[in-house]
Amino acid sequence: MSVLVVGSIALDTIETPFGEVREVLGGSASYFSLAASQFTDVKIVAVVGDDFPEENIGLFKSKGMELKGIQKASGKTFRWHGRYGYDLGGPQTLGTYLNVFESFDPVIPEEYSNAEYVFLANIDPELQLNVLNQVKKPKLVACDTMNYWIEKKPKELMEVIKNVDLLIINDAEARELAQEPMIIKASRNILEMGPEALIVKRGEYGALMFSKEGIFWAPSYPLEAVVDPTGAGDTFAGGFMGSLANGDSNGSAGLKKAVTYGCVIASFTVEDFGVKRIAHLQYKEIETRFTAFLKLSRLD
Amino acid sequence: MSVLVVGSIALDTIETPFGEVREVLGGSASYFSLAASQFTDVKIVAVVGDDFPEENIGLFKSKGMELKGIQKASGKTFRWHGRYGYDLGGPQTLGTYLNVFESFDPVIPEEYSNAEYVFLANIDPELQLNVLNQVKKPKLVACDTMNYWIEKKPKELMEVIKNVDLLIINDAEARELAQEPMIIKASRNILEMGPEALIVKRGEYGALMFSKEGIFWAPSYPLEAVVDPTGAGDTFAGGFMGSLANGDSNGSAGLKKAVTYGCVIASFTVEDFGVKRIAHLQYKEIETRFTAFLKLSRLD
Numbered sequence: 098m099s100v101l102v103v104g105s106i107a108l109d110t111i112e113t114p115f116g117e118v119r120e121v122l123g124g125s126a127s128y129f130s131l132a133a134s135q136f137t138d139v140k141i142v143a144v145v146g147d148d149f150p151e152e153n154i155g156l157f158k159s160k161g162m163e164l165k166g167i168q169k170a171s172g173k174t175f176r177w178h179g180r181y182g183y184d185l186g187g188p189q190t191l192g193t194y195l196n197v198f199e200s201f202d203p204v205i206p207e208e209y210s211n212a213e214y215v216f217l218a219n220i221d222p223e224l225q226l227n228v229l230n231q232v233k234k235p236k237l238v239a240c241d242t243m244n245y246w247i248e249k250k251p252k253e254l255m256e257v258i259k260n261v262d263l264l265i266i267n268d269a270e271a272r273e274l275a276q277e278p279m280i281i282k283a284s285r286n287i288l289e290m291g292p293e294a295l296i297v298k299r300g301e302y303g304a305l306m307f308s309k310e311g312i313f314w315a316p317s318y319p320l321e322a323v324v325d326p327t328g329a330g331d332t333f334a335g336g337f338m339g340s341l342a343n344g345d346s347n348g349s350a351g352l353k354k355a356v357t358y359g360c361v362i363a364s365f366t367v368e369d370f371g372v373k374r375i376a377h378l379q380y381k382e383i384e385t386r387f388t389a390f391l392k393l394s395r396l397d
Numbered sequence: 398m399s400v401l402v403v404g405s406i407a408l409d410t411i412e413t414p415f416g417e418v419r420e421v422l423g424g425s426a427s428y429f430s431l432a433a434s435q436f437t438d439v440k441i442v443a444v445v446g447d448d449f450p451e452e453n454i455g456l457f458k459s460k461g462m463e464l465k466g467i468q469k470a471s472g473k474t475f476r477w478h479g480r481y482g483y484d485l486g487g488p489q490t491l492g493t494y495l496n497v498f499e500s501f502d503p504v505i506p507e508e509y510s511n512a513e514y515v516f517l518a519n520i521d522p523e524l525q526l527n528v529l530n531q532v533k534k535p536k537l538v539a540c541d542t543m544n545y546w547i548e549k550k551p552k553e554l555m556e557v558i559k560n561v562d563l564l565i566i567n568d569a570e571a572r573e574l575a576q577e578p579m580i581i582k583a584s585r586n587i588l589e590m591g592p593e594a595l596i597v598k599r600g601e602y603g604a605l606m607f608s609k610e611g612i613f614w615a616p617s618y619p620l621e622a623v624v625d626p627t628g629a630g631d632t633f634a635g636g637f638m639g640s641l642a643n644g645d646s647n648g649s650a651g652l653k654k655a656v657t658y659g660c661v662i663a664s665f666t667v668e669d670f671g672v673k674r675i676a677h678l679q680y681k682e683i684e685t686r687f688t689a690f691l692k693l694s695r696l697d
Binding site for chain 1: 621623692
């Protein structure tokens with residue numbers, strides 16, 4: 098089954114103590130799609146400016162993505178400029194230039210409207226609600242958000258959360274959303290807001306999934322070298338949704354497997370700048386690392 | 398088989414945003430022993446002052462610990478005063494009063510000298526070397542250390558590390574010791590210093606074990622409430638060594654199981670102030686949580 102993603106496409110300038118890249122392909126929809134397309138067909142809804150490099154479209158096409166939902170607006174593509182310190186933790190944002198993304202109004206092409214798996218990447222919750230109104234009975238809808246929307250549009254965000262099956266956020270966002278420092282209590286509060294399950298991304302420490310059935314912890318493979326954390330969260334979501342859409346179960350076992358695939362894909366993402374690593378990732382590399390992940394935390 | 402620990406016994410004053418305790422039982426040897434005694438016999442070598450409350454000795458005795466190696470020196474017992482912020486991360490030390498601990502010279506009683514399992518808690522590496530010279534062919538020696546000794550006595554510390562089987566430190570210490578930010582490379586550097594295995598404690602994110610046989614990750618159970626992190630690392634070590642001494646294997650499987658027991662015990666420690674929780678912990682509670690730990694990261 099196919100996955101529909103609505104999110105951003107950007108040109109990122111990324112600085113780390115280990116190097117720098119300028120105006121490379123970025124944005125939540127780009128990272129998500131490159132990850133999800135390892136597992137299944139992906140339909141993208143996003144906006145780019147008239148300066149968007151054709152080679153990026155070529156990359157998407159080479160992965161078999163459906164691009165009809167990518168609007169081309171007159172103006173410049175969304176740009177982001179960030180800098181990471183030696184801890185490679187949360188980056189310092191040196192510039193956010195929304196450009197054509199500022200007036201993004203996601204229109205779901207008719208033939209996408211019965212997509213079975215829908216991911217609402219981190220965009221304005223009002224737009225996320227618009228998308229929810231345009232899709233027909235998906236099997237599973239997941240969404241992401243960020244501190245900005247938790248603070249600026251709490252009412253709209255709560256409406257989104259009430260209407261999705263699954264929320265995928267990081268631990269700081271979970272704490273802020275629930276107004277509760279302890280992650281277990283925070284997750285319980287969030288599950289009461291509506292979703293069936295909550296996935297809390299914890300960077301190099303893996304991810305936790307909370308649901309009525311309990312807690313699942315997927316570790317993150319300790320890496321030789323982390324080069325650039327940009328896109329880890331979005332590729333986690335892409336691997337997760339792709340694995341679900343490709344699998345035969347949305348039950349507990351399918352969800353756990355999907356969380357593990359999410360961690361595996363994210364672990365590749367951070368090994369090089371931008372989408373460099375995942376753009377050329379072979380599926381067999383994913384399977385090899387998946388097996389290593391399973392071994393990592395097995396007692397026997 | 399029995400475990401010998403050489404470390405500190407202290408009276409701690411601990412402040413957190415959730416409360417405060419004054420002059421309660423603390424110190425690495427106390428925490429370690431209370432954890433290890435859940436699994437096996439424990440022999441303590443430490444020093445207390447003549448003001449050390451008899452009730453604490455009573456607590457040790459009630460756990461069947463061998464106390465002949467606790468020296469009673471004239472003067473005051475070691476005191477530590479720390480304060481945690483809302484993140485319950487590394488505490489701010491408000492006062493360290495070494496008192497009788499300043500001139501601690503560990504003497505291993507003759508009948509302890511053939512202990513099979515030896516833990517050198519975080520003390521001056523010169524004293525750790527003294528202990529190594531007093532014990533006869535233990536099956537396994539593990540040691541802890543801290544940033545202070547890495548910086549002040551690197552030569553002596555390297556001599557200790559070369560002569561122990563296992564090093565148990567936290568991730569910041571591993572990075573500092575190896576002078577390498579990436580934990581995988583850091584661990585490789587440290588294994589080259591001599592020990593068979595390295596365990597890196599990562600607080601609420603569990604623990605990693607590195608050895609020639611690969612990497613093992615034990616998760617830390619996400620807790621309802623963390624009240625006071627003091628002693629988590631020492632009880633991890635106590636649970637680890639106790640489980641090893643009580644088990645039938647020092648091979649890969651035995652070590653992994655021991656790391657998991659270490660995480661289990663540490664998860665209890667932080668649920669209340671000081672030793673309050675682990676002083677009254679029932680072994681069956683440990684087994685129940687151990688089972689929950691195994692389930693936490695299982696896909697099936």
